Amino acid sequence: MVDFGPSAARLHGFAALASERPAGDLVAYARPAAGQAAIRGDAASADFMAKAKAALGTALPTDSRSAGGDDALIILRLGPDNWLAIHEDEAGFGIQMEQAVGFHAINVSSTRSRLRLEGEAARDLLSTGCRIDLRESAFPPGAFAQAPVGSATTIIHCRDAATFDLYIARSFAESWLVWLRHAGQEFGLVTV
């Protein structure tokens, strides 16, 4: 049995968006579907932390407001005992983690769809629908947060001062785009 389905048949929630960065000062475009795993365990347990490190190849971050890992493997500590690990290149990553650490992991690769918002006005645009402090002083590159944005709970990950990766639950994605495009009108957002 294969680990996951044929990649050509895979369709994430933001398939309607441009898949490459379109031209424009403020743009939104889809991020490729990746492999995602929820890692669950007690951060105070050295055994668990060691097991997770061995499986991931890097330590789980303890910081709850900024991302761990690197560009290929991003790790976000979403809750005290809950990490989301995103592997950019391995679609089967979630299942590999289940096999590696058992009950400590679960494949969630289809759970959230991703897009990227890029441009000087990105913070203002997000602030039309998000109540957390997104000023650069409070939310610098590397920072992430899980919070309501527009009509759905969103993971916001600041990649650099004017670039944000956004993770939206799959079933909300189409509706969330309706919100994004409406909110983007006053900023001239380009999405295709």
Place this chain on the structure above:
Amino acid sequence: MSARQPNRADAGGWLIDRSRVEMFTFDGREIPFYPGDTIASALLASGETLVGRSFKLHRPRGIFGLGAEEPNALLTLGSGATLTPNARATMIPAKPGMQVSSQNRWPSLKYDVFGLLDKVKAVLPAGFYYKTFMWPASRWMTYEKYIRRMAGLGPPPRQRDTEQYARRNAHCDVLIAGGGPAGLAAAEAAAESGQSVILAHARPSFGGGAHSMAEGPHRQWLEETRARLEAMPNVRLMTSTTVAGYYEHELLTLSERVRDRDHSSNTAPTERFWEVRAGRVIIATGAIERPMLFANNDRPGVMLASAALGYLRRYGVLAGKAPVLFGGDDSLYTLADALKAAGADIRGVIDLRSDPGEAAGAFAAAGGKVVAGAMVARAKGGNRVTGAEIWRIAGGAPTKQETIPADSIFISGGFGPNLQLHAQSKGALVWDEGLGSFAPGAPNGANVSIGGARGVFDVASAIADGVAAGKGEALQERPASEAAAPHPWELPNVTGGIRFVDLQNDVADKDIALAAREGYHSIEHVKRYTTLGMGTDQGKIAGPIGLALLAAATGKEIAKTGLTTFRPPATPITFGSVAGGHLGEVGHAIRRSAADTWHASQNAVFIDAGLWRRPQYYPANGATLGEAYRAEALAVRTGVGIVDVSTLGKIDVAGPDAATLMDRLYCNTMSTIKPGRGRYGLMLREDGRIFDDGVVFRLADDRFHLTCTTGGAGAVYQHIEHALQVLWPELEAYATPVSEEWFAAAIAGPKARDYLAAIAPGLDVSNEGLPMMRLAGTEIAGVPVRVMRMSYSGELSYEINVPADWGGHVWGHMITIGETHGLTPYGTEAMGALRIEKGHVTHAEADGRTTPDDLGLGRMASRKKDAIGVRALDFPALQEDGRKQLVGLIAEDPAAAFPQGAQVTAEALGDQPRPALGHVTSYAYSSELKRMVALALLWDGRALHGQTVHVVSPIMGMAAAAKVADSIMIDPEGERLRG
């Protein structure tokens, strides 16, 4: 002064640009204005004194104030899709071509038919409508229609609003409400210390009260301060922005009228609604002048003295050319000198003080007329003031002195702090005898009131307040007033005429006295009985006077009478602004399954299920709902159907203590399930009522896959986290929602096995290979999937779970293969019919009141272990006889229809009321029994099996006889689903 603008002074007006003249229309007439004018200042410049009719009595009304406190000049802007009613003429900048109309008059402003109401004011006292028209109650509906037509504000828009609205959230160290001298100084001081600052000002240009002052050094200070603030990167300057609400923990809402500032932009929204979370708040919203009480004090031409000064200094407009001034302090003479210098003929200054002091002396010495120790007792005139009747009140009984011809009366009853924001934040309010007003007391939260908003009225002291507050330092003690402020409420009513307290709602001093006599002693009750302060001005002018009058009428101190609650918005803002364009799907998310595109391509009719949209039915060949679901259900009973069940909640529970947790979450035992097998489970609330239900599969010793209802998914997850974090933190288990991870489809029907074999050729589909409640992994269309054998419809059935990103792909494959198997897609309506026949419960039956036993599931509750809710099942109330129990109802007549929302009775409908035996929870047409069936909760229902009852709706006049049956109405032994 030009012929077109007869009341425009030849020079002056800090806020206007005299280099060009623009036009708008008022009731179809062209009104010229200068850029910078408000609608009010332009109307006054053109000599338009009559601008509206009062709410109840339709009395003629003119512009009374200068700003947000305006009670009279409520106008309608635009028409059709851009119509905005009840706009305050004093706050709206005049724009070229705008269309302005007066309100609450018919057929025209000058000749208003309902103005006759005014003649019968004697019979329209406080509470008149309550007392006269409420009885008999049945007639109120008839009267109300006419009363509403007479009493009203502007018309509501009838078309969908085409304006654009935006929203924004912001954070700052300091939010300053009000951009007068105090606010500007505060902003600069705070910004200089490095703090991030938002300065919000309701007007298009900063300056506030400073614009009502003559030339002086403060003008340069104003310009320079503004320029310095504009250059500071940590300051956000917001003009045309009202601070509307102050909520807990320094959350403030702002309404920014973007197009008031920038009416040429194409992309800018009309209004933008802000939520600002501030570290601290500086309230610099200034003060509001009190009016004076005298007969006919509502006539057009009566105006607050501060407004008359403001119109002159800000816009170069003389609100009256031959005014009488009436008040009790030196501000009268500042106004008199200014008006005189601009060419007005001051007919007299009526000063309450018998010894008015130096300013009065100087004015008199220059040839002005001062009447000391006197009051205006009555305004003369109808649609416009023609004179003022003066009575002497100093030294003995009041005596009538003279009537002075005048075209206007400018009044000042002293100033009180604008308390709105301080009071909204739940700060204390203290009565200040010197101010003759309530003033801010101890704050609640990180805020401070400065300048006029705390009763500091001179500009230099207000700026000093601003500097201290901006730096976060303590304020200087407020200087004691030199003289007592006038107390307008103490003026005697010597003429017996009508003296208005609340101009917008036509509440007179007599109404308050009457309310007090009738026993209304609380200001909150008096407000509602008389409508005092209930207009769109929220009693900014009326409140203080009304309160003092009530205190006098009830013999209490003002301080102890208290104030009515201040609620947001501080000044009215538009609904559009609050909604922020969040209409339809922009503001309300719709969740879609991975097969949603396919459903839409089949013209499925969707129905809301929580936030999800689900196909209710597929209207093949134009079938109606009834036709479609009956055909779909029949296809499942006779062939094979497929339904998208992605919306069901799914939660992964894993960890060494997962089995223990499962036993505590469900009333039945889950720890004995073997890996790869499943079991139906019931979750209870701690009070013993059913909370949710669903099938649980054990994936491994330490991992379970829970399903729960579509609507219950969120609450179930919270419930599990509560169990893990609050009730039993010692358990090591982790709950992870996986509803989004899995696309799910159920296939059901006698031909489901053959069909499954076709789509999953690698799977052993035999009854031995995949028996009931068993899970297997396989592959469909190259995608790894889980197949779970379980049944909701009562037929042989399988649920297929697919990683959601491949859900559309797999669904499409299954539909294609299904073409040769007679596969029928079905929606929620058919699914409902199938489960009703089978007696499967939903939240219609598990309605928060029913226990497992009520629904015939009592045996599921295991008493061998602790679980949430099982202890309460021992409570006597849940054990006793006579509870409602679930039964099936089968129509006796195959042609009978069941009404919606039906009750169940022993006898058919008749003239007399019938006691109900219980109620119908769900009903549908049974494609198998060929008649209507229902599930119902009947008292002692299980004892009624076999009896004939009636399913009735007295409201709809419908009734149908039905036989009480077991809730499982087809295949009670479950042979079909096990075969």
Place this chain on the structure above:
Amino acid sequence: MILIPCPHCGPRPETEFVYGGDANVKRPDPAAADAEWTDYIYIRDNPKGAHRELWLHAAGCHSWLTVERDTVTHALGDVSYTKDGAE
């Protein structure tokens, strides 16, 4: 709208949380009498002033938090993970 300093996520508005009621109630032993269970299930104090209460950060980290809040002024005291505070 109160602002709750979530120890995991930082200050977040009330709208992200679900209220969980009095934090002081303790689930009785199953063997306890009906009266004790009735108290646990149905009876709550409604204090004016200091209150220890539960809030679930439903739109954030999903932690149940124990929050000290003054029901009159909304002033907040200590905010901690409920799980850490349990005996």
